[in-house]
Amino acid sequence: MPTTGLSRGSGTEQVTLERLLSVVGRGSLEVYSAPRGLTIEVQGVAVWDPQEPRPAPGQVVLAVGMEPQSLDAADLVRAAGRCGAAAVIFRHVRSGVSTATLHHAAADAGVAVLFRTGWVGWAQLVGALRAGLTAAGVPADPDIAQVALGDLDGLAEAVAALVGGAVTIEDVRSRVLAYSTTDADVDEIRRLTILGRRVPRWRVAALREAGFFSALWGSGDVVHRPAEGGIPERLAIAVVAAGEVLGSIWVASVGQPFPADSADALRRAARAAAPHLLHHRSCRTGEAHLIQDAARALLDGHGSAEVLAIRAGVPLEAPCAVIMVCAEPRDPDQASGVESGRTTPGSGGDPRSRLHDILALYSAAHGHQAFIVPKGRDALVLICGLATGPDQAAAQVARRSASLAQQLSADLGTQVRIGVGETASRLDQAPASRHSAELALRAMRFTGSSRGTGRVGELAEAVALLRIMDTLREVDVPRDTPVRRLADYDAEHGGSALVDTLRAYLDHFGHIPAASRALGVHPNTFRYRVRRLRDVCGIDLDNPNSRLLADLQLRLLGHGGSHM
Incomplete structure (x- = not known):
């Protein structure tokens, strides 16, 4: 049984399982069964290895890769009991999975069984146990001993x-x-x-x-x-x-x-x-994940507003709103860690992590009752406790969003866009606010707008076009259209010159000088390409219906559409 090097050194106090759990905290581990109580002594931590199934006495055994509901898990617990292990830790159990066999094995073996929480990985848990085992064995300083753990x-x-x-x-x-x-x-x-x-x-x-x-x-x-x-x-x-x-x-x-x-x-x-x-x-991590999970479930439309209200202490009846924050990608060479002066773990340079960290700091510094839910490279922010009047609440969110966009752009050194959702009168209406925030952000991205914030009402044309495009993606369009033929021709010839020419022609209403400048080619070259694309795809550029269909299909093509 290989150990992780986690054993108590000389000059430390006896560490019980109860003491170790109190230091590591409920944010990392949950007690499933403790047939001998929690006062048993812990000597170290070891990772279970089927090829060497004999942990030293007093070890907390990590059952990495073992399904807790399996018969192998029950056999592991019994083997750990025969070796005098203090406890066995399994990964968290999915809802509805029966672990009765594991419970009986723990009772028979006299070994405590713990589950790591869903948001803690094995590597993170090893670090927490390693630090916890050391910290738990430090003799209490008489002048600090009266302070409650975690206070x-x-x-x-x-x-x-x-x-x-x-x-x-x-x-x-x-x-x-x-x-x-x-x-x-x-x-x-x-x-x-x-x-x-x-x-x-x-x-x-x-x-x-x-x-x-x-x-x-x-x-x-x-x-x-x-x-x-x-x-x-x-x-x-x-x-x-x-x-x-x-x-x-x-x-x-x-x-x-x-x-x-x-x-x-x-x-x-x-x-x-x-x-x-x-x-x-550990405790803050666990509580924060529970609250974030409740907020994510609510905004995704399958959670309960009451659960979030209870966990986070927010009112159900007060106005709220959702904003969606996007930091546009920067050049990879410019990416760096948070300007914290640290070279320690946790100060990495992931731009998404920086966005979420700065959002949290901004909310805390300004006293916002806000909950941040990461969504890929974006983040949803549910803002609660707004002014009671709808107009005042909407103005409050608009001011905060504008200030946040400005500060984030300065801190991250990149453009930040924020889609501002419509104000909801109750917490259970937050999913509708999230939908409008996401739609507003999509509209700003779709049009390439340089504005920092936007609402659906302020982006009506872009939103209407987006909804039309979303509908068209579900329409079964005949394949043999001029744009489809033109795209196939460009693909066969390893480029996109003719599709780009048609797009520029339509975007500039057939004005050759402006369209050629947009592509950076000579007007005569552009005229030749227009004649060429007519020959290739047979489009009638004098027909308004042909131009409308081509424009819609080109927009679908430019935004990941497959129905052309």
């Missing part, structure tokens, strides 16, 4: 008292998770950080350029930032568990120098903070 506000207050200063606890992207209160005047950096719930971007850039983040993440120790102007000195340290950076703790001096033992106190605080940050991350 980051209480943790910030305890660290402030322990170290002597004003504390912020941040994630790896410089977003504020918690901060301590103080009666003293705070410096401008701290004020801006707390108000924006993240370190200002210009400050992050300055710290990155000075090499401060490299020292913070790489040293494994307290890093001192001297006072500069009106900004007091600061101490910072990364919070790490089993080599994974979970976040950082920053302490600013308040009116007086740090005590002599402040660095030692901060080191102790960072060790004690690891299980809190890991627990917080």
Whole structure:
């Protein structure tokens, strides 16, 4: 049985399954069966290997690739019990699948059975268990032991008292998770950080350029930032568990120098903070996925508004609206990670991830009750808690959308378009708002509009044409039409010259100088191509019905249509 290298080292406290689960959190694991309770000791984590079916005692066994409802799963649990394993983890079970055989096997073997949640992959789970096993075995610092696990506000207050200063606890992207209160005047950096719930971007850039983040993440120790102007000195340290950076703790001096033992106190605080940050991350991840799943189901038309209202605490009767956000693709060479100053996991440069992250930050910073649902390279945003009057609510959404388009375009360095849905009077009407938002965005894309936002009513011509095109795609059109013949000819000759010529001719109402300029060819060359396409496909360009049919079929051809 191969292990993942996840075992407790010397000098750590005994870790029970209950303690490990409390640190890792319900966002990653669910208890299915625990016949011996949760107080059994955990020694490490191992991946099940059928070729070496003997895990060491006290292991949490990962049953990768094993179907939990299968007879093989029951046999695995019994074999794990004979070896003294603490627990076996299977993937999440689909709704309606019976696992009674697995439950009986767990009872017979005396082994706990856990399921990983649907939004956590095996690789992510291994990292969480690895960090959790380390963090759970760290002896509690007496000055922080009274803080409930995951209470980051209480943790910030305890660290402030322990170290002597004003504390912020941040994630790896410089977003504020918690901060301590103080009666003293705070410096401008701290004020801006707390108000924006993240370190200002210009400050992050300055710290990155000075090499401060490299020292913070790489040293494994307290890093001192001297006072500069009106900004007091600061101490910072990364919070790490089993080599994974979970976040950082920053302490600013308040009116007086740090005590002599402040660095030692901060080191102790960072060790004690690891299980809190890991627990917080897992729980927040689980809750966020449950809410996002409820929002996605509602907007897709098969979910319940009541479920989302209960999970997220939003009113059923208040107005809401959906917007659909699209960041147009950039040159791959320009793609980069979020400007966070981090080289840690989680700061990757996926543009879609950047879009979703900035949307979340914008909503949080502006106090929006908003739920973000990724849709490929786009994102749906359900905005709740709008003004009660329909006109006021619509104006509110329009202002927020315009501001968001401007900010996203600046942050991402690319064009951002937002389709603005019609305001709904109730939460259960959100799917209709989503439909109008999606239609508005499609209309802007269809016309190549440079505007940042748009509603269906503002894009009536484009929307009407889109609906006509959607209908035509379902119409069985005779194959032997002039445009079809022209497209086949171009395909046989390895190009699209004649189709492009016809399109330019129709787009410019037969005006040869303008059409030839659009294609970048000489007017005489364009006239020759027009004569040639008439000969090839037999189109009568003097007949308005022929021009109408050709124009519609060319638009279908240009937007992925197959019915020509």
